Amino acid sequence: EAAVTQSPRNKVAVTGGKVTLSCNQTNNHNNMYWYRQDTGHGLRLIHYSYGAGSTEKGDIPDGYKASRPSQENFSLILELATPSQTSVYFCASGDRLGGPTQYFGPGTRLLVL
């Protein structure tokens, strides 16, 4: 199973502040994804990447940016955090050979006050 780690695991931010969520995977998967999970909505795709240097918008990209500086690392950036971005954020990695099966990190719980 893919090894996907996220940091921080918990974060409290203030409205208007900048937040960076980091994700690292060690299985050399080409694809990486950022989701948020909210009750009643399941998992919604924010941004994804097909490889180093690429980022693509998902279904709910507004208010978020992404960065993929290397095969292993994929960051999610909230330039101006808002309370509506309070959520649990999951990073995942995968590749087409698998399905596209995705393997999830442990999640980051973000609270924006």
Add this chain to the structure above:
Amino acid sequence: GEQVEQLPSILRVQERSSASINCTYENSASNYFPWYKQEPGENPKLIIDIRSNMERKQIQGLIVLLDKKAKRFSLHITDTQPADSAMYFCAASRPNTDKVVFGTGTRLQVSP
């Protein structure tokens, strides 16, 4: 956009009975359908998947059925145990992409 409808949202069953979760998808070109189990405070974990060239797949007590004509797929858990209590998500692939769209989840509660 493409959506996956998942029902029921909450499912309560007695231990050793069966549990069934149903999902429908919109795009007939979807060809990959994974199921994830998420325990409280944990990440979603893949438990079983099925591809469009199959109608049925079983891994131990988990059975997945796929009806492409009806654009419907389902997860059946036989002989449920309290350890099966969790949130379950279905998903369907988005054609010609490496993305999937998730259902909204089913909370399964298995009572002793």
